[in-house]
Amino acid sequence: MPKIVDTDAKRDEILAATWRVIARDGIAGATIRAIASEVGCSRGILAHYFDDKADIMGSALLLSHRRVGARMDKAAIGMRGLAALRSVMLEALPLDAERDLEAQIEISFWGRALRTSKLRDLQHQEFERLWTRLRQLLRQAADLGELAEPFDLDFATHQFVVLIDGLSAQRVLYPDRVPADRQVALLDRLLGSFSAAPSDSGPEPARSPRPAR
Amino acid sequence: MPKIVDTDAKRDEILAATWRVIARDGIAGATIRAIASEVGCSRGILAHYFDDKADIMGSALLLSHRRVGARMDKAAIGMRGLAALRSVMLEALPLDAERDLEAQIEISFWGRALRTSKLRDLQHQEFERLWTRLRQLLRQAADLGELAEPFDLDFATHQFVVLIDGLSAQRVLYPDRVPADRQVALLDRLLGSFSAAPSDSGPEPARSPRPAR
Amino acid sequence: MPKIVDTDAKRDEILAATWRVIARDGIAGATIRAIASEVGCSRGILAHYFDDKADIMGSALLLSHRRVGARMDKAAIGMRGLAALRSVMLEALPLDAERDLEAQIEISFWGRALRTSKLRDLQHQEFERLWTRLRQLLRQAADLGELAEPFDLDFATHQFVVLIDGLSAQRVLYPDRVPADRQVALLDRLLGSFSAAPSDSGPEPARSPRPAR
Amino acid sequence: MPKIVDTDAKRDEILAATWRVIARDGIAGATIRAIASEVGCSRGILAHYFDDKADIMGSALLLSHRRVGARMDKAAIGMRGLAALRSVMLEALPLDAERDLEAQIEISFWGRALRTSKLRDLQHQEFERLWTRLRQLLRQAADLGELAEPFDLDFATHQFVVLIDGLSAQRVLYPDRVPADRQVALLDRLLGSFSAAPSDSGPEPARSPRPAR
DNA sequence: CATGAATGAGTGTTCATTCAT
DNA sequence: TATGAATGAACACTCATTCAT
Numbered sequence: 001m002p003k004i005v006d007t008d009a010k011r012d013e014i015l016a017a018t019w020r021v022i023a024r025d026g027i028a029g030a031t032i033r034a035i036a037s038e039v040g041c042s043r044g045i046l047a048h049y050f051d052d053k054a055d056i057m058g059s060a061l062l063l064s065h066r067r068v069g070a071r072m073d074k075a076a077i078g079m080r081g082l083a084a085l086r087s088v089m090l091e092a093l094p095l096d097a098e099r100d101l102e103a104q105i106e107i108s109f110w111g112r113a114l115r116t117s118k119l120r121d122l123q124h125q126e127f128e129r130l131w132t133r134l135r136q137l138l139r140q141a142a143d144l145g146e147l148a149e150p151f152d153l154d155f156a157t158h159q160f161v162v163l164i165d166g167l168s169a170q171r172v173l174y175p176d177r178v179p180a181d182r183q184v185a186l187l188d189r190l191l192g193s194f195s196a197a198p199s200d201s202g203p204e205p206a207r208s209p210r211p212a213r
Numbered sequence: 214m215p216k217i218v219d220t221d222a223k224r225d226e227i228l229a230a231t232w233r234v235i236a237r238d239g240i241a242g243a244t245i246r247a248i249a250s251e252v253g254c255s256r257g258i259l260a261h262y263f264d265d266k267a268d269i270m271g272s273a274l275l276l277s278h279r280r281v282g283a284r285m286d287k288a289a290i291g292m293r294g295l296a297a298l299r300s301v302m303l304e305a306l307p308l309d310a311e312r313d314l315e316a317q318i319e320i321s322f323w324g325r326a327l328r329t330s331k332l333r334d335l336q337h338q339e340f341e342r343l344w345t346r347l348r349q350l351l352r353q354a355a356d357l358g359e360l361a362e363p364f365d366l367d368f369a370t371h372q373f374v375v376l377i378d379g380l381s382a383q384r385v386l387y388p389d390r391v392p393a394d395r396q397v398a399l400l401d402r403l404l405g406s407f408s409a410a411p412s413d414s415g416p417e418p419a420r421s422p423r424p425a426r
Numbered sequence: 427m428p429k430i431v432d433t434d435a436k437r438d439e440i441l442a443a444t445w446r447v448i449a450r451d452g453i454a455g456a457t458i459r460a461i462a463s464e465v466g467c468s469r470g471i472l473a474h475y476f477d478d479k480a481d482i483m484g485s486a487l488l489l490s491h492r493r494v495g496a497r498m499d500k501a502a503i504g505m506r507g508l509a510a511l512r513s514v515m516l517e518a519l520p521l522d523a524e525r526d527l528e529a530q531i532e533i534s535f536w537g538r539a540l541r542t543s544k545l546r547d548l549q550h551q552e553f554e555r556l557w558t559r560l561r562q563l564l565r566q567a568a569d570l571g572e573l574a575e576p577f578d579l580d581f582a583t584h585q586f587v588v589l590i591d592g593l594s595a596q597r598v599l600y601p602d603r604v605p606a607d608r609q610v611a612l613l614d615r616l617l618g619s620f621s622a623a624p625s626d627s628g629p630e631p632a633r634s635p636r637p638a639r
Numbered sequence: 640m641p642k643i644v645d646t647d648a649k650r651d652e653i654l655a656a657t658w659r660v661i662a663r664d665g666i667a668g669a670t671i672r673a674i675a676s677e678v679g680c681s682r683g684i685l686a687h688y689f690d691d692k693a694d695i696m697g698s699a700l701l702l703s704h705r706r707v708g709a710r711m712d713k714a715a716i717g718m719r720g721l722a723a724l725r726s727v728m729l730e731a732l733p734l735d736a737e738r739d740l741e742a743q744i745e746i747s748f749w750g751r752a753l754r755t756s757k758l759r760d761l762q763h764q765e766f767e768r769l770w771t772r773l774r775q776l777l778r779q780a781a782d783l784g785e786l787a788e789p790f791d792l793d794f795a796t797h798q799f800v801v802l803i804d805g806l807s808a809q810r811v812l813y814p815d816r817v818p819a820d821r822q823v824a825l826l827d828r829l830l831g832s833f834s835a836a837p838s839d840s841g842p843e844p845a846r847s848p849r850p851a852r
Numbered sequence: 853c854a855t856g857a858a859t860g861a862g863t864g865t866t867c868a869t870t871c872a873t
Numbered sequence: 874t875a876t877g878a879a880t881g882a883a884c885a886c887t888c889a890t891t892c893a894t
Binding site for chain 2: 025026027028029104107108109110111112113114115123124127155158159161162163164165166167169170172173174177178182185186189193
């Protein structure tokens, strides 16, 4: 039993090292050698904890998603509706160095996710989780009467998902152009478009671009 | 006299083959061997038309951008303001097989663009072109009085850019989820948020989110 | 526990194989494939023991020099002055098959030593060792009163160095023309020119061309 | 007939370019591409004037030897015996930039001469010419009574040949250590050892190291 | 005569993986 | 459990050569 704990810890250690290598050398530079070197152990040992390289990479992506999900859970505690949605979205956007790394890893996988069926299935499965989470929060907001008009739930969910992916790409490719406050402003603009009260001038400070954070 | 070969045509032929390989096998599978095999010639011949592999890949990306740019030029002829902006955006979104391929290539490069400085410079340079183009059209729309309220030009440009990248990623990763009409609907929603007449419910709702597909 | 391999022994084995390949196929024929084939192992294994090919070649040259140096040390034990110098020189000349191989390797490197700075530095450094060794023995001989007249130490050292290089080249290029006894005779003629007694016709002519070995 | 002249001129032009490439990039860098580029013509044209690359390299070496030989002929005009020998030797030593290049080319070939039988035959044949020339001059000197004692003609010839090769190697590898005056001094020391008059202290200024040139 | 497109073998190198220890 | 030696395939690239024009 304790060995299993050690095993999991070692696995996480290896995956964290994998992240660092991807962030430093790109996904093409994330070789078995580089990862083992980053961990500080021999190459062969990786085979003990993972099936093969694809397993390492997939697990690294999965762990990244799990961390984001855990942060989202924590951030939304005690919240509901649009407020919860906003908190969850803030965990998905690359607002700081940690989230930058996650975005970098995510995008690095995009170029590969299509090829390996295993990786593709994982990607789809993980996306489904995010999609469902956002959709549920939107439904909750609708049930709470926070949304102004009749609206298409899937369409709205898409808007948020597209915002995450678009901002992640922009942030990774042109980091200087997308500071945190700009990201939050874009998010708030989107949120504001839903909570638009019949009276156009509501208490919606989020509607117009303003530095947040 | 040596055999006269249209050098530019041959270069384009090689680059088109490169696209197909990237689309089929991913950017990691776009080896010299695979490209030469796709072209139907020997490996060494590629050295006649390009300096090295980086030159091939960079040229492939550049050509892709040039084609999109040319399509945008053509699509916007005789148009101004928001109408021109909409036509241009429609050329940037992955609405059909051809544009899907372009989006696939684009995203494949994202994972690599960060590492090689040459590719990164190219990426930044090309992005600047797109940014400027969208920004100019928005300014034109503002000058024409098409926009409802005072607004932040850079902020608005960002909204469109994020839409392109977000939709490209979504389309490449989960093609079934983002059919063409959904993409157009998302674009029109964004456009509608600018042309929003003083009366919030203008003639735009027709354009607004409607269940497509 | 992994298979324990004497790393240094394996390195030496590879370098010895490199020598044989150079001797057989020339330095241009000393490819990674040929060396691996000579060793009797796969190509990739060489990467375990050396950084790259330049490392192999440089190490091969260095080991050759080290062996000559070790032989010189051994040969000069208990000797001083001109006698020690003669013993040392006999180890530097291509008098037998083993030394022929060394000369062949040495000359093969001359055509390449100029280009790669690493190899050139190594060559200069190794030459400095030989130069210093010969010069010190000449000084010792002078201190012992073995030399007839006031003489230029550097000039004399040059005479011996030129003899080594000249004979090495001749032996490698035209082996039949420079048998061992001829080489020794040339060496003794040079040595005799220093120990020339006041009476020019001393006991030295006896030293002159005589079959040695 | 005029075409033949052009052909020879073109051949010489190509060979001169080959020298420059060898001097600049080493013999390993003397590729067909580099030579054609240095000449300023296409690659295929070289096949019109030479059979193949080995023919080019061999011809380059041959032309180098021919030039040295021509200089020797010219330098020895009107001279006999040791004086002629000295003049001839001065043309064989790397005393200036032009001769440095020749020595560089010569040594570059040494590492390759052994492998190609064609090149080896050429090398032997050319060496025979030099050997015979030096030997004849030494015999002439003996006949003229310039040489002090009975001596071994082949042995003496070897001394001069070894001096040439040894000095060439030293000059190419460590140019700063072997300035022209040092070379001439070494030559004169060797010459002096033959002309040693019965009276040991003759008018032989060449015997002791002195800056010449 | 001359060109340059085209070929295919060969280069050094890197990689994921296996396996005996 | 952990090591690292060993493998063999694949990589980008360079080269000498051929040949239709």
